[in-house]
Amino acid sequence: MDIIPRVGLGTWKASPGEVANAVMEAINLGYRHFDCAYLYHNESEVGMGINSKIKEGVVKREELFVVSKPGEKDVPLDCNGMVIPSNTSFLDTWEAMEDLVIEGLVKHLGVSNFNHEQLEKLLNKPGLRFKPITNQIECHPYLTQKNLIDFCHKRNVSVTAYRPLGGSRDGVDLLDDIVIRNIAKKHAKSSAQILIRFQIQRNVIVIPKSVTPSRIKENIQVFDFELTEKDMEELLGLNKNLRLATFPSTENHKDYPFHIEY
Numbered sequence: 148m149d150i151i152p153r154v155g156l157g158t159w160k161a162s163p164g165e166v167a168n169a170v171m172e173a174i175n176l177g178y179r180h181f182d183c184a185y186l187y188h189n190e191s192e193v194g195m196g197i198n199s200k201i202k203e204g205v206v207k208r209e210e211l212f213v214v215s216k217p218g219e220k221d222v223p224l225d226c227n228g229m230v231i232p233s234n235t236s237f238l239d240t241w242e243a244m245e246d247l248v249i250e251g252l253v254k255h256l257g258v259s260n261f262n263h264e265q266l267e268k269l270l271n272k273p274g275l276r277f278k279p280i281t282n283q284i285e286c287h288p289y290l291t292q293k294n295l296i297d298f299c300h301k302r303n304v305s306v307t308a309y310r311p312l313g314g315s316r317d318g319v320d321l322l323d324d325i326v327i328r329n330i331a332k333k334h335a336k337s338s339a340q341i342l343i344r345f346q347i348q349r350n351v352i353v354i355p356k357s358v359t360p361s362r363i364k365e366n367i368q369v370f371d372f373e374l375t376e377k378d379m380e381e382l383l384g385l386n387k388n389l390r391l392a393t394f395p396s397t398e399n400h401k402d403y404p405f406h407i408e409y
């Protein structure tokens with residue numbers, strides 16, 4: 148569980164023109180974990196940022212934990228804009244991913260948006276060569292994911308919280324929630340820092356995204372204070388199982404993970 152640095156930089160919606168600078172800034176500030184994906188269309192620029200810091204001698208490649216997620220170039224859509232489901236079993240996909248580890252192309256494997264049944268199925272796969280080291284899921288005080296986190300931790304699979312700040316606030320403003328603001332005020336911290344610290348204290352890895360230098364800095368300054376038990380209870384009490392990332396175009400897929408509670 149300690150392989151993955153506890154705070155990483157998210158890169159979704161970080162435009163190619165901004166992300167290299169954000170990555171360089173983050174490395175200067177001590178980030179050693181970067182969350183990327185083919186579908187974010189900015190991986191080469193993330194790589195440029197990393198490369199330039201390696202060249203400067205600020206960091207070594209082996210000190211960095213870089214996450215990617217495979218994606219198809221053109222996800223086939225039907226006339227209603229729904230993803231045309233594939234019949235491939237994710238267990239077969241996992242085997243292909245295991246080959247990448249054997250070939251030395253990747254170091255570790257993880258999953259994302261897996262519900263507990265899918266994770267169980269994978270962990271029980273006959274002949275499993277590598278376990279997933281993390282399940283990356285949406286998590287914040289409006290979607291606390293208690294059951295899924297307990298399930299993962301019991302099986303020694305870490306959890307990585309994505310959209311920890313509530314994303315770019317289309318209609319939902321976690322940062323402005325009065326409970327969160329009051330806790331922030333009490334600790335003389337920002338709401339974002341409270342949301343990040345909340346995950347750390349639940350033993351959950353967290354990947355806030357920012358391309359703004361002052362926020363990139365703020366988001367990693369979360370190791371000099373501690374939320375009290377009461378703070379944690381209040382934050383957990385905000386849960387309303389509100390899922391912000393629902394991937395509606397994939398709802399017809401046989402493996403759509405959100406048809407069950409966790």
Ligand SMILES: NC(=O)c1ccc[n+]([C@@H]2O[C@H](COP(=O)([O-])OP(=O)(O)OC[C@H]3O[C@@H](n4cnc5c(N)ncnc54)[C@H](OP(=O)(O)O)[C@@H]3O)[C@@H](O)[C@H]2O)c1
Nearest residue numbers: 157158159182309310311312313314339355356357358359
């Ligand atoms: N596996 C998946 O299916 C999946 C799905 C979604 C996301 N993810 C990953 O998780 C990462 C994080 O999630 P997310 O990007 O959706 O949302 P997020 O990290 O919760 O929120 C990002 C938004 O918050 C702003 N922000 C960052 N720090 C702030 C601060 N200290 N104060 C105020 N605002 C702040 C950012 O603005 P600026 O950038 O303008 O500063 C951006 O608009 C993604 O970037 C991606 O790497 C994975």
